Amino acid sequence: MDKLEPHTSKEAAWRSRLLRHAQSGKTIAAFCRDESVSTASFHIWRSKLAAASGHAANPTQPAAFIDLGTIANTSGVTSIVHPSASVPTPTSGIDIRIDLGGGIVLTITRR
Structure with missing residues (x-):
């Protein structure tokens, strides 16, 4: 088995899970409870996948502050x-x- 395969399948599962959460309208806590995953894992994977794709961790929320110097x-x-x-x-x-x-x-x- 390729070393990348377990990580890739985990990554695909989390991408799918994050998409389901975005479409669910549920809070993170409620969604994680229904999915039987920890909220810490949810936040870690959301950050990890956002960093890998170059997008913000939560694109649905606008920036609350912009530092103008x-x-x-x-x-x-x-x-x-x-x-x-x-x-x-x-x-x-x-x-x-x-x-x-x-x-x-x-x-x-x-x-």
């Missing part, structure tokens, strides 16, 4: 500085420009 306040001018942001020097207020790629720039201005 530090806030600098000089001469009454507040700017948010982020490594991927291009911030013009405003006369007053806050200007945030973020290049999202593909020719799309997000600009937020507060005066």
Whole structure:
């Protein structure tokens, strides 16, 4: 038997289980109880498979927080500085420009 086969079949079983959970509408605790698996195993496999596929661990929940970096306040001018942001020097207020790629720039201005 190939060494990868047990892991591959486990992986396939967990992919199927995670899909069933997503379609079930149940809480993780209720689903795991019905499936006779621990919630710890559920979380471990969900994280492991998400990392392997390059997706977020729970794609149905939006990000609750986005770190824009530090806030600098000089001469009454507040700017948010982020490594991927291009911030013009405003006369007053806050200007945030973020290049999202593909020719799309997000600009937020507060005066």
